[in-house]
Structures are given as structure tokens and as C-alpha cells.
Amino acid sequence: MPKAKTSKYIFVVGGVMSSVGKGITCASIAKILQSKGFRVATVKCDMYVNIDAGTIRPTEHGEVFVGEDGIEADQDLGNYERFTDNNCTAENYITTGQVYQEVIRRERNLEYDGEDVEVVPDIPNEIIRRIKLASRRNKAEITVVEIGGTVGEYQNILFLEAGRMMKLKYPSDVIFVLVSYLPIPKKIGEMKTKPTQYAARTLNSAGIQADFIICRSEKTLDEPRRDRLAIFCSIEKGNAISNPDLDSIYEVPVVFEKEHLGEKILSKFNLKAKQNDLKEWRRLVKTIKTAEKEIKIGIVGKYFGTGKFTLADSYISVIEAIKHACWYHKRKPILTWIDSAEYEKNPQKIRELSKYDGIIVPGGFGSRGIEGIIRAIRYVREHKIPYLGLCYGMQLATIEIARNVLGLRKANSLEIDPKTPHPVIHLNPYQKKNIQTKSYGATMRLGAYPCVLEPESLSYKAYKTNKVLERHRHRYEFNNSYKANLAKAGVRFAGICPINNLVEIMELVDHPWFVGVQFHPEFKSRPLNPHPLFREFAAACLKEK
Numbered sequence: 001m002p003k004a005k006t007s008k009y010i011f012v013v014g015g016v017m018s019s020v021g022k023g024i025t026c027a028s029i030a031k032i033l034q035s036k037g038f039r040v041a042t043v044k045c046d047m048y049v050n051i052d053a054g055t056i057r058p059t060e061h062g063e064v065f066v067g068e069d070g071i072e073a074d075q076d077l078g079n080y081e082r083f084t085d086n087n088c089t090a091e092n093y094i095t096t097g098q099v100y101q102e103v104i105r106r107e108r109n110l111e112y113d114g115e116d117v118e119v120v121p122d123i124p125n126e127i128i129r130r131i132k133l134a135s136r137r138n139k140a141e142i143t144v145v146e147i148g149g150t151v152g153e154y155q156n157i158l159f160l161e162a163g164r165m166m167k168l169k170y171p172s173d174v175i176f177v178l179v180s181y182l183p184i185p186k187k188i189g190e191m192k193t194k195p196t197q198y199a200a201r202t203l204n205s206a207g208i209q210a211d212f213i214i215c216r217s218e219k220t221l222d223e224p225r226r227d228r229l230a231i232f233c234s235i236e237k238g239n240a241i242s243n244p245d246l247d248s249i250y251e252v253p254v255v256f257e258k259e260h261l262g263e264k265i266l267s268k269f270n271l272k273a274k275q276n277d278l279k280e281w282r283r284l285v286k287t288i289k290t291a292e293k294e295i296k297i298g299i300v301g302k303y304f305g306t307g308k309f310t311l312a313d314s315y316i317s318v319i320e321a322i323k324h325a326c327w328y329h330k331r332k333p334i335l336t337w338i339d340s341a342e343y344e345k346n347p348q349k350i351r352e353l354s355k356y357d358g359i360i361v362p363g364g365f366g367s368r369g370i371e372g373i374i375r376a377i378r379y380v381r382e383h384k385i386p387y388l389g390l391c392y393g394m395q396l397a398t399i400e401i402a403r404n405v406l407g408l409r410k411a412n413s414l415e416i417d418p419k420t421p422h423p424v425i426h427l428n429p430y431q432k433k434n435i436q437t438k439s440y441g442a443t444m445r446l447g448a449y450p451c452v453l454e455p456e457s458l459s460y461k462a463y464k465t466n467k468v469l470e471r472h473r474h475r476y477e478f479n480n481s482y483k484a485n486l487a488k489a490g491v492r493f494a495g496i497c498p499i500n501n502l503v504e505i506m507e508l509v510d511h512p513w514f515v516g517v518q519f520h521p522e523f524k525s526r527p528l529n530p531h532p533l534f535r536e537f538a539a540a541c542l543k544e545k
């Protein structure tokens with residue numbers, strides 16, 4: 001068999017400050033190169049000692065994204081999937097914790113042949129091995145590697161070192177992109193390049209020269225600043241790429257292409273575009289910009305107490321999935337966050353829910369705000385408002401129906417009330433053991449499981465197939481001993497996992513559109529291919545309007 005060609009590598013690092021959109025930059029670069037006919041892979045390097053993102057609070061670093069294989073990863077993998085439509089797996093996600101764990105495991109097994117094991121080069125070497133592995137597994141011609149954090153901090157230095165070592169070894173196969181921020185201080189009213197110059201130099205001091213600088217700012221980059229960046233950061237003039245604030249992240253590839261970023265990158269690698277196909281993507285961007293008629297969706301939940309920014313990040317895949325579905329119907333999504341604790345304090349307020357075309361209850365953990373969510377679900381059930389419950393949203397809908405339709409007043413999930421006489425949501429024996437032994441890391445029910453659909457169901461009508469694979473991340477499950485009674489009360493068990501007979505989807509027979517799913521469909525929604533359940537939920541919102 002001919003030896004597979006090695007990949008080209010694009011390292012993307014951040015300068016000046018965090019949250020300037022490295023993830024979207026990586027996803028957009030990957031998208032552009034893919035549109036030019038190249039197979040791409042995207043890898044996220046996270047500097048945390050955590051083995052995965054599963055043990056990190058979502059309000060800390062945003063949503064925990066779950067891959068098909070059950071990897072609990074940084075939310076950037078979600079951006080990669082949404083832009084490239086390539087499914088990410090464990091290989092696409094590298095953390096400091098994983099790297100050290102593997103090096104120490106090898107040392108314990110005498111795999112270093114008696115040599116001393118050193119931070120440099122053994123740690124960067126393991127990072128390089130993992131990056132190459134991701135590239136091979138994805139059969140990538142070009143691999144985009146995002147290094148978390150910002151240049152100049154201690155924590156990501158070994159990832160930068162891995163990039164430097166790769167450049168040294170494969171000079172014509174490795175390039176660096178610096179994503180930087182150019183502030184426009186209000187009092188001065190002028191875009192400043194100096195922080196970016198410092199960032200480029202800090203990168204230099206790690207032995208790395210940027211080939212491109214992505215210039216995030218409120219406004220577009222002008223000529224004088226392009227000149228200055230070229231001179232002071234030692235890049236070709238056309239390689240300072242403007243990336244102003246935009247209404248939609250999906251516009252970023254289009255904006256990059258205005259400056260021919262794809263061609264410029266390919267020419268660094270001595271490659272030529274095999275095709276140019278961003279047509280459908282451009283059409284989507286047009287829809288996003290022109291859709292006027294609205295769909296009003298309320299998201300009822302918790303995690304809302306920590307300010308707007310964290311909240312959007314905690315539910316990024318849900319938000320994006322709603323947008324994809326609304327754009328499919330050529331509508332503008334209007335999302336409102338509703339803090340369920342409000343309905344506990346002031347039950348009358350619940351009537352405001354009738355303002356919305358549909359209500360979503362997303363995933364969550366713990367007992368805060370739960371009674372308010374259950375009240376909200378009762379309201380949408382009784383007032384026939386379209387409802388989509390995601391994971392916790394399905395479990396809480398089950399509790400609501402058990403309480404208010406079956407009359408089991410104390411029905412609950414064992415997660416919320418471990419002493420409930422009616423645990424309609426309970427724990428499997430293996431999960432009980434995980435909790436008893438405090439084995440929390442990567443022990444939830446994770447990743448893709450099959451689900452067989454009931455032909456008469458709303459879900460079947462959405463998916464138009466009888467078996468689907470959906471991604472999970474939860475510990476608690478529907479308790480099958482309540483199945484018969486709930487069915488009599490009007491619950492349709494629309495999806496069952498054939499492996500373990502677990503309830504995956506519940507619907508209401510006597511309701512225009514009420515669907516609760518134990519899995520997380522939001523992870524599989526794509527801008528050009530919205531998830532069937534979100535798409536049909538949005539359709540129901542339009543119909544019931």
C-alpha cells in the first residue's frame with residue numbers, strides 16, 4: 001500500500017486576550033480549505049490538567065460538547081463540527097492532563113528504556129504524536145490545531161513548543177496563525193495595533209513567527225494599520241486579515257474569503273485549490289441577513305444567574321440548533337432566556353409563556369430552579385404550546401406529568417429528591433456504584449446510542465426513518481416501572497434504545513407538538529442541515545403561532 005501523505009499543519013494561537021474567536025477562526029479556516037477540495041481535521045489543545053471537559057462546570061468554560069464516541073470536550077469541537085460537518089472524536093481533543101497521564105503511564109511501564117523523562121522534549125513529543133494521530137484518523141490533508149489560551153501565559157507553552165518543534169522538522173508543512181485583538185479605545189477613537197505587535201513578539205520569544213494575523217476588532221482593518229502590522233510583526237502585507245464584529249459567526253468564512261485567505265494559506269503550502277464551493281454557505285449567510293419574520297422561542301432553565309455571557313456559552317449548541325432550524329424556515333430566531341426561579345417566586349408570572357411560539361427546556365443538573373421549570377412545563381402542556389425538552393427537559397416533563405396527570409404528587413428524580421416515593425427518573429445499578437465510589441469522570445451515559453422510533457410518533461415524522469443514533473450525557477434514566485401508567489395518561493413512548501430498553505423519547509398524544517428526548521440532538525445540528533427535531537419543533541411553532 002502506498003504510504004499516506006503527511007498532512008499540512010496550521011497552528012492557531014491567540015494574542016492579547018482570550019475569547020476573541022480562535023475557535024471560530026479555526027472552524028472557518030477549515031471550512032474554507034474544505035470548500036477548496038481538501039480533507040481537513042481540526043484539533044483543540046486545552047491547557048487544563050483536566051483529562052476532559054466533563055468535570056468542568058459549564059459556567060466556567062462553556063458547554064461540554066459530546067462527540068459520537070462519548071468524548072466530553074471543549075465547546076470549540078462543536079464549532080468545528082458545525083462548520084465542517086466532520087464528526088470529532090477523542091483524537092480531536094488534547095488536554096495537558098491527557099498528555100501527562102500518557103507520559104507517566106509509559107514511564108511506569110519502562111517504555112523510556114531507563115532514560116530520564118523530561119518535560120521538554122517528552123511532553124511536546126507526546127503532543128505531536130497526538131496531533132499526528134488526529135490527522136491520520138481523519139485522513140486529513142490539512143490539520144488545523146487550535147492552541148487554547150493566549151501567548152505569553154505559562155500554561156500553554158508546551159503546546160507552542162510542540163508547534164515550534166514541528167515547524168523545525170517540517171518547515172514547508174507548518175504555518176502559524178495569530179488571532180489577535182485590536183482595541184479601539186473610545187476616548188482615542190482609533191484602532192490600536194500595539195497590543196498585537198507585543199503578542200507577535202511574545203510569540204517570537206517562543207521561537208515562532210506568525211505567517212498570518214487575524215485581526216479581531218469592532219471595525220474593519222484599514223491600510224495604514226495593515227502596513228504597520230506587516231512591518232512590526234514581520235508578515236507579508238496581505239497576511240493581516242480583517243475580522244470585524246459580525247452579526248453571525250457563519251459569515252466569518254465569507255469575510256475571510258474576501259481577502260482570499262484560503263488561497264494565501266494554500267500558496268504557503270505550495271498547494272492549489274481543487275475546487276471552489278462555498279455557494280450553499282453564502283446562501284445561508286444571505287438568509288441569516290435577510291430573514292425578517294420571527295419565531296419567538298423561550299428557553300426555560302437555570303445557570304442563568306451568572307450573567308449573560310456565560311449563559312450563552314453554556315448552551316451554545318442548543319442556541320445554534322434553534323438558529324439552524326429557524327433559518328431553514330427562512331425565519332429570524334428570537335431567543336429569550338427565562339429564569340425558572342422567577343416562577344417559584346411569582347407563580348402568576350408563568351402566563352408570560354403564552355407570548356412565545358415555543359418553549360425549550362435544555363439539559364442541566366441539580367435541584368436549583370427545578371420546581372419553576374416543572375411549572376413552566378405544566379403551563380405549556382395545558383396551553384398546547386410547542387415544547388422540546390432536552391435531556392433534563394425530558395426528565396422534568398416526565399415528573400410533571402406523573403405529578404399533575406397521574407396524581408403522584410411527590411414524583412421526582414432521585415437526583416433532586418433521593419427519598420421520593422415515586423422515582424419516575426432513577427439510577428441504574430452501575431450508576432449507583434459510580435456515585436458511591438465518587439467515580440465521576442467520564443462515567444455518565446455518554447456518546448451515541450441507537451434509538452428505535454415508534455412509526456406513529458412526531459419524532460418518526462421528523463426523522464423519516466425508524467432508527468437513529470443520538471448523543472447522550474446523563475446519569476439518570478426513565479424508570480420503566482412507570483411506563484404503563486404514563487402511557488394510559490397520554491404519554492407516547494416514541495423512542496426506545498434497543499440495547500437496554502431505555503426510554504429515549506416521550507411525546508404527548510393530546511398535544512400539537514410536545515417532545516422530550518433523553519439525548520442531546522443539538523450536538524448534531526448543522527447550519528446547512530438542521531436537526532430534524534429542531535426543524536419540526538420550529539415548524540410546529542410556526543403552525544401554532
Ligand code: GLN
Pocket residue numbers: 362363364365366390391392393395415473474475476477
Ligand atoms: N441531570 C440529569 C442526569 O444526569 C440530566 C443531564 C442532562 O440534562 N444532560 O441524568
